[in-house]
Amino acid sequence: MMQSIFIEPTTGRKYSLENSPYHSIEAIFNHQNFWVNLDPTREIAELNMDFQKDVTGAWEYVMVTTKKGGDDDEDEEDGDDVGGDDEQLEDEENLDMPPPWSPKLIVSPEKFNDGTKGGGKTLFYKKCKVDFYPECKQVDGLVKRISLYEDYKRLIVKEIRSYYACRKDRLLVRRRFPYQFKLCEHYESSAANSHWKKLI
Numbered sequence: 001m002m003q004s005i006f007i008e009p010t011t012g013r014k015y016s017l018e019n020s021p022y023h024s025i026e027a028i029f030n031h032q033n034f035w036v037n038l039d040p041t042r043e044i045a046e047l048n049m050d051f052q053k054d055v056t057g058a059w060e061y062v063m064v065t066t067k068k069g070g071d072d073d074e075d076e077e078d079g080d081d082v083g084g085d086d087e088q089l090e091d092e093e094n095l096d097m098p099p100p101w102s103p104k105l106i107v108s109p110e111k112f113n114d115g116t117k118g119g120g121k122t123l124f125y126k127k128c129k130v131d132f133y134p135e136c137k138q139v140d141g142l143v144k145r146i147s148l149y150e151d152y153k154r155l156i157v158k159e160i161r162s163y164y165a166c167r168k169d170r171l172l173v174r175r176r177f178p179y180q181f182k183l184c185e186h187y188e189s190s191a192a193n194s195h196w197k198k199l200i
Helices: 069-091 109-113
Strands: 005-007 014-016 027-029 034-037 059-061 121-125 128-132 142-149 157-164 171-177 182-187 194-198
Touching: none
Parallel strands: none
Antiparallel strands: 005 014, 027 034, 034 059, 121 128, 128 142, 142 157, 157 171, 171 182, 182 194
């Protein structure tokens, strides 16, 4: 059974209708309509919170909506009056929600995946470039690569550090020095923390 509660936006605390610091409700809205309390002086305990199906006249909706699907039972109860209600709805001026003041937000898929678990990103610094990759997405388990350069134009590579995760051989870091023909690999091991290899 659904229960109505209050959530204070400044603190995030939840209050029941019986134990809340509020006196009354002036209006309620959702993504479909806007309801106005015609008697805001009434206390919360006296209000009918079933505002979407209110027949007492305590709530007045603002947007004219057409009944679909879920109100079949009510339509059957109305009987021959259904046609008259439809004619009244057509005669009423259909009000639309005002457009938002901000322009429509458009985010490209590339920008959406940037910095998230589903995509990688690249950052540039002085004499340095850092590539981030999502965990367990690369075949070799690469999660981050730092490229250090000798010049500001990032043309002469000084060192490349590759960081890995989720590998069976427990490889953590691989450091490559292209102009020195040297490769250093660091493993997660209790016996030895690093293994050195030289490429000639």
